[in-house]
Amino acid sequence: MKKSIGILAGMGPRSTSPFIELVLDQCQIQYGAKYDIDYPAIMIYSLPTPFYLDRPIDHDEMKKTIIKGLQHIEATGVNYIAMPCNSAHIYFNELKKEINIPILNIIDETIKKIGSNRKITIFATETTFNSGLYQEGISTSDNQFIFKDSWQERINTIIQMIKETRELYEIGFYWDELIKDAIETDVVDIIIACTDLSVLKNNFSDKINFIDSSQVLAESVVKEYLKY
Numbered sequence: 001m002k003k004s005i006g007i008l009a010g011m012g013p014r015s016t017s018p019f020i021e022l023v024l025d026q027c028q029i030q031y032g033a034k035y036d037i038d039y040p041a042i043m044i045y046s047l048p049t050p051f052y053l054d055r056p057i058d059h060d061e062m063k064k065t066i067i068k069g070l071q072h073i074e075a076t077g078v079n080y081i082a083m084p085c086n087s088a089h090i091y092f093n094e095l096k097k098e099i100n101i102p103i104l105n106i107i108d109e110t111i112k113k114i115g116s117n118r119k120i121t122i123f124a125t126e127t128t129f130n131s132g133l134y135q136e137g138i139s140t141s142d143n144q145f146i147f148k149d150s151w152q153e154r155i156n157t158i159i160q161m162i163k164e165t166r167e168l169y170e171i172g173f174y175w176d177e178l179i180k181d182a183i184e185t186d187v188v189d190i191i192i193a194c195t196d197l198s199v200l201k202n203n204f205s206d207k208i209n210f211i212d213s214s215q216v217l218a219e220s221v222v223k224e225y226l227k228y
Contacts, residue, residue, distance in 0.1 A: 002041060003228040005221060006078035006101075008069050010046035011085035012163050015195035015214070019084040020044065022198075022218035030222045040225050043076045045069055051087065053156050053163075057127060063091050067098045074099045079228055082106075082221045084214055086124055086193045090131040102224075109220045110191060110213040111137030119144045119186055123155050123178075124193035134193055146187050154178050155194075162196045175200045183208055 007023075009016035020042070027033035027040065047069040050061050066088055073081055080102040083089065089107050096103050111134070114120065120143050122134045129152065138145045154174060161171045182190060191211045192201055198214040 003225065004041035004043060004076075004078045005225055006073040006076065006081035007042060007044045007221075008047055008066070008073055008081055008083045008088075009044055009085075011049050011051065011083070011088055012159075012196050013046060013048075014162060014165070015084060015198065016044070016046050018199055019195060019214050019218060022215055023221050026218050026222040030219075031226060040222075043073055043078050045073050049088075051127075053125070053160050059091075062088075063094060066091065066095060070095060070099050070103070074101055080104065080224055082217055084195045084217055086195065086213055087127040090127065090133065104217065104220050104224060106213050106217045107133050107137070107193075110134075110193070110211060110216045113211050113216055114138060114141065114143065114189070114191075116141035116143065118189050119146055120189040120191065121146050121151075121182060121185075121187045122191040122193045123151075123197055124191075125159065126152060126156065128193050134191060138191075146182075146185055148181070148185065151178060151181070155197075158200075159194060159196050162199070168199070171200065179208065 009019060033039050049065050050058060070081060082104045086106055089105060092105055120138050135145055158171055158174050189209045189211055192198055193213050195214045198212050201210045201212050
């Protein structure tokens with residue numbers, strides 16, 4: 001049977017299409033895909049989830065929803081699954097027990113890209129931030145984690161604006177101020193640990209290094225595909 005990739009997306013909904021574009025780009029970069037037939041079969045499931053920025057998350061309900069999504073994709077016969085959502089990965093150890101095929105881990109893959117002796121911050125949802133998973137990875141190799149509490153409120157505002165489909169120029173004002181503040185605080189690397197934020201990474205890319213979890217996961221998706 002032809003190998004195929006499962007993508008459990010929709011978290012948030014507007015991050016799905018940009019992530020698929022990144023995967024297709026990696027097909028061209030990693031193995032020279034040119035014609036339509038060169039690209040992998042991909043089963044994409046955009047899953048609505050009970051995620052909110054302005055209220056507590058019901059973690060039991062969230063896990064149940066994601067598990068149903070994973071099982072739905074597994075039933076299509078894919079070889080493995082990627083979830084372009086950092087927040088979903090706080091349940092990773094529980095999720096992987098509920099299906100019989102591998103799930104790529106966006107957080108583990110992104111942490112592999114971190115150097116040593118760096119001043120690093122993360123831009124993520126509060127759920128991802130409070131899990132401490134990225135901070136744990138950053139603390140290795142003598143890195144320094146930097147974060148201002150005031151940044152989280154601004155990050156939440158930007159994520160909500162993206163979900164509301166505000167114009168990028170409008171969002172850009174808030175993003176630019178946030179990045180300038182990070183630069184002034186001597187941050188060297190910013191991990192974009194929310195797939196909704198990936199569309200903004202080109203702003204200030206000449207002044208600070210972005211480690212985009214969406215980009216990293218897309219690379220890993222195609223690397224895994226080439227193993228089969």
